[in-house]
Amino acid sequence: MKENKILNLLRQNNWQEDHGLIQGLKQWQYYPLLLQAYQAIDERALFQSWVHGPQHIHRVLLLAGLIGWQERLEEENLRQLFWAASYHDVGRTFDGYDLYHGARSALRLGQLTGQEGECLLELQAAVTAHSRPDHEMETIVASFQPKEYAHALKLTRLLKDADNLDRVRLGDLNPRFLRHQSAKELTDFAQRLFRWDQGER
Numbered sequence: 001m002k003e004n005k006i007l008n009l010l011r012q013n014n015w016q017e018d019h020g021l022i023q024g025l026k027q028w029q030y031y032p033l034l035l036q037a038y039q040a041i042d043e044r045a046l047f048q049s050w051v052h053g054p055q056h057i058h059r060v061l062l063l064a065g066l067i068g069w070q071e072r073l074e075e076e077n078l079r080q081l082f083w084a085a086s087y088h089d090v091g092r093t094f095d096g097y098d099l100y101h102g103a104r105s106a107l108r109l110g111q112l113t114g115q116e117g118e119c120l121l122e123l124q125a126a127v128t129a130h131s132r133p134d135h136e137m138e139t140i141v142a143s144f145q146p147k148e149y150a151h152a153l154k155l156t157r158l159l160k161d162a163d164n165l166d167r168v169r170l171g172d173l174n175p176r177f178l179r180h181q182s183a184k185e186l187t188d189f190a191q192r193l194f195r196w197d198q199g200e201r
Contacts, residue, residue, distance in 0.1 A: 006058040034065040037082035047092040061085045064162035070182035083113045084159045102131030126156040165190040
């Protein structure tokens with residue numbers, strides 16, 4: 001298994017100007033869930049590339065944890081968000097623009113997460129919608145007919161923000177398109193996180 005640089009950073013606690021932010025995260029009651037999510041990732045299932053591969057997934061998972069903490073998500077919602085962050089790109093077959101990789105990823109979620117029923121449905125809705133334009137998001141989520149539509153839509157928006165923050169690796173992150181204030185406040189951190197993950201410290 002390849003080295004998980006984000007986990008190593010968390011263990012080393014060498015976050016420079018972001019020390020306070022990460023210390024706050026570590027004191028969060030659900031921080032152990034984030035560590036469990038890292039340990040649970042089936043690294044072999046991830047798409048292998050520099051752009052959408054394991055390093056991207058590891059960063060998105062941390063960003064999801066930070067957003068979940070700031071948004072005061074409860075345990076079950078966090079577990080859902082962490083599963084979605086871990087496997088949102090497993091359906092990719094190439095790195096280019098691909099509107100349907102979310103739908104392909106969603107087909108593998110049952111096997112990869114062990115989820116079923118309504119939990120799986122919400123995961124599939126969020127992962128399917130994450131790769132589509134925002135103006136299609138509500139329609140896509142509704143097409144899965146979740147019992148709690150608002151809950152499924154919230155999961156989708158949270159996933160999209162965590163994923164979009166890592167667009168810093170592509171140089172085209174636009175904070176105006178982020179959906180939560182907590183995500184907008186992480187834009188500078190996301191840039192530093194990417195640099196640290198690339199060994200630029």
